[in-house]
Amino acid sequence: EGTLHVYCYTLFPLPTPMTADISLLNSTANTLAQRKAFRGPQSGKFAELDDRIYEYVIEKRRDAMPITREIIRLRALELAKELHIPTNEFKASTGWCTRMMRRKGLTLRRRTSPSRYVLKLRKTHSYPLDQIGNADQTPVFFDMPTSVTVAKKGDKSVIVRSTGNEKNRFAVMLACLADGTKPPPYVILKHKTMPKETMPAGIIVRAQEKGWMDTDLVVDWLKVVWGRRRGALHKKINMLVLDAFRGHLTEPVKTQLRKMNGDLVIIPGGMTSQLQVLDVVVNKSFKDNLRKRYTEWLLSGDHSLTPTGKLQKPAVHLLCTWILQAWDAISQESIIHGFKKCCISNALDGSEDDILWEGLVEHHDKGVAENDDVEDVH
Structure with a gap:
């Protein structure tokens, strides 16, 4: 607008008073254009x-x-x-x-990309790889029967034996660090009180009525697992990536993490399959390893029977042993690669960004569809 007036003035000289009026008009227009603060009433009718x-x-x-x-x-x-x-x-x-x-000072904001937020934090704080972590809880069932089995071709029904506890479950909180470190598993049993069984070393067991993490247990996990990683005693600055589970967002959890000099990164709902390391590279392998040990136990015949002759479900200490074995089977290399795949620990210069597009996770068949007629699986 200013250029246009200068151009006209060069070709057709205007009287001085008119030039002054135009300058004043331009000045007022520019002032109004730059004014962004709300200048209306500070309180509404209601x-x-x-x-x-x-x-x-x-x-x-x-x-x-x-x-x-x-x-x-x-x-x-x-x-x-x-x-x-x-x-x-x-x-x-x-x-x-x-x-x-x-x-009220409210406005529409575009959702912050977690990867962009992580990049900003890493550039600001330069976290060591052993101070960048991801944690997630996953359900584990007392019965883990396979969905397929070898059977005679043409059989109308294919039965797989179990203890009848397919719906009885507990939760396991797993965590891993960007350098491949695997902190001990944290088990939450669906009990009001702790069982009297002796648990194997290297695993932490808690009891909760619903068998799931709540705010108190998340705080406890921060103290006994996250707070015992290498460097935690010296309160090294750290970053913990969690999903948007409500128990992760409460003030006691945030306060505890701040005390530990930690930054919390929340993965939005629906994005965990792309941005959560445990979902991308750990959970499926972990569950497959658990199911393998359950099947071996079922075939071994080394189990007790109920008074009615049914199989008793595996003891808690035995399940904890399987959890430790399945957790130990997860390679450090896959975890390190997973953090890069999820754009959490990539090189800041962009040299490792190609990893994002690698086919790290193979797609597996989801099993045989449940139909009235049993299908043959070849």
């Missing part, structure tokens, strides 16, 4: 409603929940009913939503 909406947004974002304008407008209509605001006075319009967001 201030309490605005406050309640703001608190709602902050609460949900604290748990990393996505909030859209539509969600805000729907929530506003619900709150308007609670506050007895007449429907003819408040419509939760798009314009109201925009003005309320400006008043």
